[in-house]
Amino acid sequence: MRLDPTAIRSRFPALDRQQGGRPVVWADGPGGTQVPSSVIEAMGGVLSNGSSNHGGFFSASAESDELHEGARQAVADLFGSSPGEVAFGQNMTSLTFALSRAIGRTWSEGDEVVLTRLDHDANVTPWMLAARDAGATVRFADIDVETATLDLDSLETAVGPNTRLVALPAASNAVGSLVDVSKAVEIAHSVGALAFVDAVHYAPHGPIDVRAFDCDFLVASAYKFFGPHTGALYGKHDLLQRFEAYRLRPAPSEAPGKWETGTQSFESLAGVTAAVDYLASVGSSLANIQRSAGSRRADLVAAMAATQQYEQMLSHRFLDGVSRIPKIRVYGVTTGNPLPRTPTFGISVEGVHPDRVAAALGAEGIxxxxxxxxxxxxxxxLGVADTGGLVRIGFVHYNLPEEVDRVIEALQRIAG
Ligand SMILES: Cc1ncc(COP(=O)(O)O)c(C=O)c1O
Incomplete structure (x- = not known):
């Protein structure tokens, strides 16, 4: 079950980009991935065929309804949910603000919400503001600074009988650490709290199974998994139904539509479906694939398992390379087989400001x-806020071992 990076790369036009006569190295996947031609064609197709708002009595409008339903089904296959549990929005941040506002208004003084020190701010500030508005208390679960991983003991200590919600990441966009999501959700549920999972960074790196996670909500953003700039929210159907969404009077009152504000970007939804289909095609093209049902879900699970295997190789190669550069420090997980991390690395170079490192790499097309x-x-x-943060080097399944080597060689020069 091995990925074929050459075949994969041939599908991404942006990977042909050159700088100074050499192909660039896209090591910025955690900030957003490139898209395969099929995504570009799907989005362009919607616009060139003529696009219309949905819900009307003519063919172009009916096509928008179909696109919407198709994208829900595609994301449901990616998440392991049903399509009625998927809502779209502009991005993860907007969806999280909408949901936190709706859930937060059911809280009151004495209620508690537990956040983590491993999260992107989009899974922190919306909940802090909702707690502030409700008079609820915010508690934090710490990280183990040595490995930059979520400290589950700290999470266990932070939750209590008054905890209403735990917001946690599936993986860190800063340092790549994976979280044992099922375990963290179990801790939330042990005190009767809801569990909200930010899978934005995790989505391009491993299989998502909301039933196995048993999370109550999960969010992802298609532009991190080879699609366009659109966010997707999963919620258990009864919960999506139970909480009151802030919505316009004529807008749908039933889940999941009630969580979608205004007109959706239909061209983006076509791109989301194409991105999921792209990932599924990676799965179905794997040799020796053992597919029970030959379904898109099975293909996606196979694709993500192969992606994990391939990215482990990239991670080991990167860690091996930087371990030979004494002036480089890696923040996060450096040991284990498999490494409990994505190939996203937060590093510092002794004596060189992170912005200068990034600029020097950028000048070389990295x-x-x-x-x-x-x-x-x-x-x-991690104690690096006052020194310019870190340099983030992030790979995805279209990156090559040779690209990892190029990054290492450039870092060697920069470190001096
Ligand atoms: C882990 C994580 N969560 C949330 C976000 C915010 O996502 P969006 O840009 O879709 O709002 C990001 C974006 O970088 C992220 O990496």
Whole structure:
């Protein structure tokens, strides 16, 4: 079950981009991935065929309804849910603000919400503001600073009989650490709290199974998994139904539609479906694939398992390379087989500001991020907030081992 990176890369036109006569290295996947041609064609197709608002009595409008339903089914296959449990929005942040506002209004003084020091701010501030508005208390679960992983003992200590909700990440966008989501959800449920999972960083790196996670809500963003800029929310149907959504009077009153505000980006929804189909095609093209039903869900699970295997190789290669550069420090998980991480690395180079490292790499056509990338809590917890944060180098399944080597060689030069 091995990925064929050459075949994969041939499907992404942006991977042909050159700088200074060399192909660029897209090591910025955690900030957003490139898209295969099929996504571009699907989005362009909607616009060139003529696009219309949904719910009307003519063919172009009926097509928009079909697109919408199709995208719900595609994301349901990606999440392991049913389509009636999937709602779309502009991005993860907007969806989380909408949901936190709706859930938060059921809280009152004495209620508690538990957040983590591993999360992107989009899974922190919306809940803090909802708690503030309700007079509820915010508690934090800490990270183990040595490995930059969520401390589940701290999570267990933070929850209590008054906890109404635990918001947690499936993986860190800053340092790549994976979270044992099922265990964290179990801790939330042990005190009767809801569990909200941010799977934005995790989605391109591993299989999502909301039934196995048993989470109450989960969010992802298609632009991190080879699709366009659209967010997707999963919620257990009874919960999506139970909470009151802030919505316009003529808008749907039933879940999941009641969580979708205004007119959806139909061209993006076509792109979301094409991105999921792309991932499924990666699964179905694997040799020796043992598919029980030959379903899109089975293909997606196979694709993500192969992705994990391939990315483990990239991670080991990167860690091996940087371990030979004494001036480089990796923040996060560096041991284990499999490594409990995505191939997203937060590093520092002794004596060189992270922005300067990123700029030097950028000048060589190696695209990476520096700073906090909105991961305010992890960057503070790791003690690097006042020194410019970290340099983030992130790979996905279209990156090559040779690209990892190119990054290592450039880092060697920068570290001096
Ligand atoms: C882990 C994580 N959560 C949330 C977000 C916010 O996602 P969006 O841009 O869809 O609002 C990001 C974006 O970088 C992220 O990496």
């Amino acid at each position: 695209f990476v991020w520096s700073g906090h990338y909105y991961a305010v809590e992890p960057i503070a917890a």
